[in-house]
Amino acid sequence: MVRQPHYFPFWRDANRLLLAIDQAVRDLPRYHKYTLGTDLRRQAMTICQLVRRTAPRGDDQSARVMRLVEADR
Incomplete structure (x- = not known):
């Protein structure tokens, strides 16, 4: 089962940050x-x-999260 991005906790928090800013x-x-x-x-x-x-998306999520963490380093 592939979950939609709006159920992903990072997605929820990123949108809350965008709204707060x-x-x-x-x-x-x-x-x-x-x-x-x-x-x-x-x-x-x-x-x-x-x-x-x-x-x-069903593939290597840990690698994707690491790219997110390192995106602005």
Whole structure:
């Protein structure tokens, strides 16, 4: 049985992070909203994309998780 990515705990947490960052950026001063806010949102979306690629598919999940962990080193 292949589970959908939204049941994968990393996926859930990555989306919660993206939502929290989006809400926090709304309260930033205008200057930071468009500089720092854009960078934070982009990084959170990259995390979501990496987690999506790591979602269980029946193959070597441990190797996929290691690539996720090492993605930004």
